[in-house]
Amino acid sequence: MIRFSNVTKRFDNGTEALKDISFQVKKSEFLFLTGHSGAGKSTILSLISAHETPTEGEVRISGLRLQQLKSKDVPRLRRKLGIVFQDFRLLENRTAAENVAFALEVTGARTDTIPGKVMRVLTQVGLASKARAFPQQLSGGEQQRVAIARALVNDPPIFLADEPTGNLDERAARSVFKLLRHIHAGGTSVIMATHNLDLVRRHEYRTVELKQGELVYDSAYDSVEELDPA
Amino acid sequence: MSLVTREAMRSFRRAPLLSTLSVAAIAFSLFTIGLYGLVSINFSQALTGLEERVEVVAFLMRGTPAETVALASEDIAAFPEVLDVRYVSQDEALRRAKEELVEFREAYAELQTNPLPASFEIRLKPGYRRSEQAAAVADRLSGFPFIDDVRFGQDWVVRLDRLRNLATAVQLIIGLAFAVVAVAIIGVTIRITVFQRAEEIAIMRLVGATNGFIRGPFVLEGVMKGALGGVAALALCRIAYVLFRAGIGEQLQDLRFFDTSHMALMLLFGMLIGLLGSLLSVGRHLRRV
Numbered sequence: 265m266i267r268f269s270n271v272t273k274r275f276d277n278g279t280e281a282l283k284d285i286s287f288q289v290k291k292s293e294f295l296f297l298t299g300h301s302g303a304g305k306s307t308i309l310s311l312i313s314a315h316e317t318p319t320e321g322e323v324r325i326s327g328l329r330l331q332q333l334k335s336k337d338v339p340r341l342r343r344k345l346g347i348v349f350q351d352f353r354l355l356e357n358r359t360a361a362e363n364v365a366f367a368l369e370v371t372g373a374r375t376d377t378i379p380g381k382v383m384r385v386l387t388q389v390g391l392a393s394k395a396r397a398f399p400q401q402l403s404g405g406e407q408q409r410v411a412i413a414r415a416l417v418n419d420p421p422i423f424l425a426d427e428p429t430g431n432l433d434e435r436a437a438r439s440v441f442k443l444l445r446h447i448h449a450g451g452t453s454v455i456m457a458t459h460n461l462d463l464v465r466r467h468e469y470r471t472v473e474l475k476q477g478e479l480v481y482d483s484a485y486d487s488v489e490e491l492d493p494a
Numbered sequence: 495m496s497l498v499t500r501e502a503m504r505s506f507r508r509a510p511l512l513s514t515l516s517v518a519a520i521a522f523s524l525f526t527i528g529l530y531g532l533v534s535i536n537f538s539q540a541l542t543g544l545e546e547r548v549e550v551v552a553f554l555m556r557g558t559p560a561e562t563v564a565l566a567s568e569d570i571a572a573f574p575e576v577l578d579v580r581y582v583s584q585d586e587a588l589r590r591a592k593e594e595l596v597e598f599r600e601a602y603a604e605l606q607t608n609p610l611p612a613s614f615e616i617r618l619k620p621g622y623r624r625s626e627q628a629a630a631v632a633d634r635l636s637g638f639p640f641i642d643d644v645r646f647g648q649d650w651v652v653r654l655d656r657l658r659n660l661a662t663a664v665q666l667i668i669g670l671a672f673a674v675v676a677v678a679i680i681g682v683t684i685r686i687t688v689f690q691r692a693e694e695i696a697i698m699r700l701v702g703a704t705n706g707f708i709r710g711p712f713v714l715e716g717v718m719k720g721a722l723g724g725v726a727a728l729a730l731c732r733i734a735y736v737l738f739r740a741g742i743g744e745q746l747q748d749l750r751f752f753d754t755s756h757m758a759l760m761l762l763f764g765m766l767i768g769l770l771g772s773l774l775s776v777g778r779h780l781r782r783v
């Protein structure tokens with residue numbers, strides 16, 4: 265479903281964030297993306313969401329080459345992606361429900377369908393009772409679940425989470441992770457960038473590890489040599 | 495209220511000073527153009543009134559016989575341009591001169607002979623009142639042997655016209671200068687709003703809002719400011735008009751204000767300035783967040 269072929273990403277300042285990366289993610293797969301800070305995890309996610317374009321190589325989603333995407337087609341891609349970050353990115357002046365509704369309003373959903381959809385996802389993340397709370401009135405874990413609800417509301421087939429538990433205590437981290445597993449169980453592909461190795465070790469999901477922009481381990485192959493038959 | 499309208503309204507609260515400035519710039523731009531419009535409307539109305547008075551006066555040689563006068567009068571009345579012909583005898587001319595020129599009444603009283611010639615006063619049909627047409631009629635009249643001199647007083651109309659064109663140019667330049675300033679201020683306002691809303695715009699992008707959708711509120715904001723500027727300009731024009739009328743007293747009571755279509759045009763022009771201002775800057779600034 266998602267395929268990186270020999271992707272190199274060099275930023276304008278010369279930083280080489282990714283070096284000749286190739287891997288693919290199948291439909292309905294759960295993937296951990298691990299590595300130290302600065303290894304290139306976020307860069308991989310922003311290539312998938314077309315926030316960045318590769319310097320060399322190509323990224324394809326369902327066969328579609330992202331570099332060829334016209335800027336007016338990017339919104340259509342983003343609607344197929346649910347994306348959450350370490351810092352939640354909620355709007356402080358809107359309630360939980362309004363933050364979720366925002367994603368529907370700005371993508372032109374029919375007004376009368378919005379409240380129902382909002383309540384459905386808020387229930388799904390266990391926050392129906394906090395629908396009218398503002399972000400400051402919520403704990404970090406709750407805020408992240410609101411962000412997840414917002415990312416889910418357009419029923420995306422691919423879910424990208426960039427260190428979603430990075431700002432959370434252990435309990436909150438576990439509940440957020442549980443939620444991601446539920447989302448995966450529903451048939452959604454999930455890519456989660458994290459350096460919470462505890463979490464990674466405790467679950468039998470495929471793991472791809474990056475080190476200074478290079479792919480150094482993929483549990484699907486067990487060794488890097490197998491990865492690179494050519 | 496739709497999201498787009500709500501967002502557009504919000505920017506007024508976010509940058510009240512700049513919003514006010516951009517509305518004021520649009521208002522002054524339109525006010526300048528509007529003042530020109532008012533002057534021009536009333537001027538052309540006054541000119542129409544004056545044009546009706548455009549006459550060709552043909553002075554007759556002394557001693558032209560009455561039969562010749564009668565025949566000529568019929569001939570001239572038959573010209574296609576001519577509305578009517580009035581014969582003014584020497585006596586009538588003198589009587590009028592005494593009435594109109596009070597200061598000279600005594601001087602005229604002492605005269606032994608009447609110095610004033612008889613004349614034909616010829617009014618032209620509507621549509622034949624421009625100076626070239628009057629000149630053509632005058633030309634033909636000069637052909638009559640008993641006509642001494644022909645006058646038609648339109649030089650000043652031509653001069654007024656020229657003056658009006660100059661005034662138009664000056665006012666339009668000032669109006670346009672204000673319009674450019676307005677467009678620039680709207681640009682600055684939009685840049686500030688874009689940065690203030692950077693977070694929101696980033697989230698809109700993230701969840702897949704189209705560029706058109708993201709631009710919408712900014713464009714609407716520009717158009718709304720334009721409309722507000724238009725309303726303010728109309729109010730200013732009205733104030734100027736009322737003050738002017740009060741100042742000049744009773745003499746010119748047939749002054750006119752804009753009619754509905756003029757006002758609609760002014761609003762539309764304001765909206766156009768607003769639209770231009772926002773379209774020119776919104777794309778550029780949005781790309782950076």
Ligand SMILES: Nc1ncnc2c1ncn2[C@@H]1O[C@H](COP(=O)(O)OP(=O)(O)O)[C@@H](O)[C@H]1O
Nearest residue numbers: 275277279281300301302303304305306307308
């Ligand atoms: N927009 C950018 N411009 C320049 N360098 C960047 C940019 N984004 C990331 N980098 C650099 O690219 C490298 C990889 O960053 P990132 O993908 O964020 O790592 P991770 O998410 O694994 O911590 C780092 O060295 C980072 O400093």
Ligand SMILES: [Mg+2]
Nearest residue numbers: 305306307426
């Ligand atoms: Mg990162």
